[in-house]
Amino acid sequence: MTTRTSLQSRLGIGLTLGVTLLWLLGVTASGLVAQHEMNEVFDSALEETAQRILPLAVTDILNRENGTGNQTTPAMKDHDEYLTYLVRDQQGNLLLQSHDADPRVFGTLPKEGFLTTSTHRIYGASAVSDTLYIEVAEPLAHRREAALEAGLALLMPLIFLIPISLLGVWWIVRFSLRTVVEFQQSIESRGAGDLSPVVGDRLPKEFEPVSVAVNRLLERLHRALDTERSFTANSAHELRTPLATALAKVQRLKTQVQSNQLKTNVAEIEEALRSLSILSGKLLELAKAEGGGAISQNQHNLVPILAMIIADFEGQVPERIILTLPEREVNSFLDPDAFAILARNLIENAVKHGSQNQPVEVNLSANGTLRVCNGGKVVPADQLALLRNRFARSKTDANGSGLGLAIAEAIATGANIRLHLLSPATGRQDGFEAVLNLVDAR
Template sequence: MMQPKSLQWRLSLSLGLGMTVLWAMAAIVTAQMLRHEMDEVFDSALEETAQRILPLAAIEIVGRDADDAEQRVATLRRHDEYLTYLVRDGQGKVLLRSHSADLAVFPPFSGMGFADTPTHRLYSDAALQGSLTIMIAEPLSHRRISAGRALLALALPLAIIIPLGLIGIWAIVRVSMTPVRSFRSQIEARGGGDLAPIAADNLPSEIDPVAKAVNHLLDRLRRTLQAERSLAAKSAHELRTPVAAALAQAQLMIANAPDDATRERAEDMQTALRRLSRLTEKLMQLARSEGGRLLAETPVDIGTILRMVVSELGGHVDTVGRIELTLPDVPVLASIDADAFAILTRNLIENALKHGAQDEPVRVALSADGVLRVANAGPVVPPEVLARLSEPFERGQALVRGAGLGLAIARTIATGTGGQLELTSPASNREDGFEARFVVGK
């Protein structure tokens, strides 16, 4: 039998089984004591009955003729006789008996006191120096029936009390586990970017150290991530100005180059500086996506934002006519920060433009239920490469060089907003290509 994993069920079952076993043992002990006490009461009744009947029988027998036959005591009305008796003389002759007495039940007189047969409990006594004896018999079945009825009267309340007790134990344990369930729910509801301390009020003393350890771990993780984000953001910010200045100098050198060799070196410098500028921008976007506010207090129309991003990206000389946008006829509202959604879509579309086939358009589609698809033509991405494409600085097998941060930024924003980013290759309804599918969080 597998032990339940739930602490609530473990406690309920353990306490319930323990209570049931204890009550069962108490019932058995009570039954034994009750049976012993009942036997004492019945034995006392036998003895008292014999001591009352024997003197009366002696008076009756002494006062009649010696030749009188045995006398059977008549009954006043029909009834079940649980006690029967015989009065005999010293030679064992029956002088008096109760109306239902069966001679086969009574063995010969062997002395005063109690005795047992397979079917009856007997008590014997004597009077007139042993010349008269009395033997009273009680069926053992009568005692068993009486004891059974008493035990049934004892067990019936337990049959009701035990289930009620089990239900009460379960309810008490459930109420006691409410702080633990609340603590668990807070942990489950946390997003990947929420590292604030978890409220741990009214937790049991056994669980409280766990909550403190979790909050301590979250605090250390939060400070570590803040340091990393701060370093990335500050480094990128500090690089923007010198990179922009160097890029301007490179452009000036190209314009004033005295010969082709100098111009070619200046153009190579300009290309490297532009790549560094894009990397700086991506680092700032990554820092913002990991540390910024990604959800909006009021829903925004992400279709309008998507149209603006596509218009901006499609206006460049090298991307004119390469983006096909499909939008629904109704607004698509979502509780996502407008800047965060713009960064996500920009990175997905830039990734498709950069790594997709240059002779086919990038298809961008947003459905009314908040599903964004960005698909491009190109070679199929192997599954093992596809699985790690959204990791930072992962470039896959593309021929075009990039920073390797675009999909990582998109994945971070998707996770932080409660959405889902799925990468598939080949693209939907194609035998080749790559598709990024973003499902807006509810």
């Protein structure tokens, strides 16, 4: 199975991450702008507070009867005091302070304007010819807390918007690529024998050339297969007819000659023509097997076909073959003609090369597994691996062309199924077995 991600997944994930990243950048920029604006507002509040309190503080200090000692402004009720202030003279002597003010926060001598320390933002203003100073301080932690709350307020909607955007992006991508997915599924689901044009009328403009190229390729492949099948059929007729005619004439000549030596020579010619006829038939079967016609567009029940093949063999080897068939149909996309060739070659191989005093077992199970088993000597592993090749034969005295298993392998490969060759056979100490699952044909 491929590990590549689909275009739909790439677009969905990419667009969602892109939108999320843009939102985060937008929130970050908005937070920085909001923090800058809040700092301006807080600075303005410091300045306004200093200008409001300073005239009242000056009046209070100048109207005192007991000198200029320090006094603390009483609190009306307990509360968190974010703004604290001190009123001092130009030498730094403390004259007035808010109830929660900490003199250590402020500098030794008062100054005008804004000042930022490690913990506070301070604003200073003067009055009475720079003899009295007021300094108002605000904790920087208060500003950071306000900025954090503002940032969280901007981020909170993203918790709901990101999943919604993810669903929205996936839906839009899925809706936009639905015709492409249908096009992909239509190609993926069809069997190897389905060479009909692929419908691509609703594809996006960017994918139209793909549809056109696929249909052109299918058309060329269909013409090539038709041409090859026609050539195979014509070749079969042109080769078999002259060979059959020559064989018949030799057989007639054999009955007419009187000399024993001449009869022997004619018999040898007859056997050579018969072998040539069988070889030509096998070569034509191999050509058909490798021609790409192993898959049918529709499923077919293979049970009656196998029964008919076994009936043909009964006339050649009576009571030698034990056939086991399922009670229900076994449907497969394997072409009936290709299946007949495959089964006939496997059974012929078992009959010809198996032990003559042991039966050949042909079993077709309900799940589509075909097993052809025969007795005989164990085939060594090195020879077993070569039996799929053309003209390859194990060490045996039986006549044969060495093409039977090569034909079966070619048909199995064309149908995308695996032909297993086992020796010894399953559950036995000897013999040979061929196994394949017919319903896997695609």
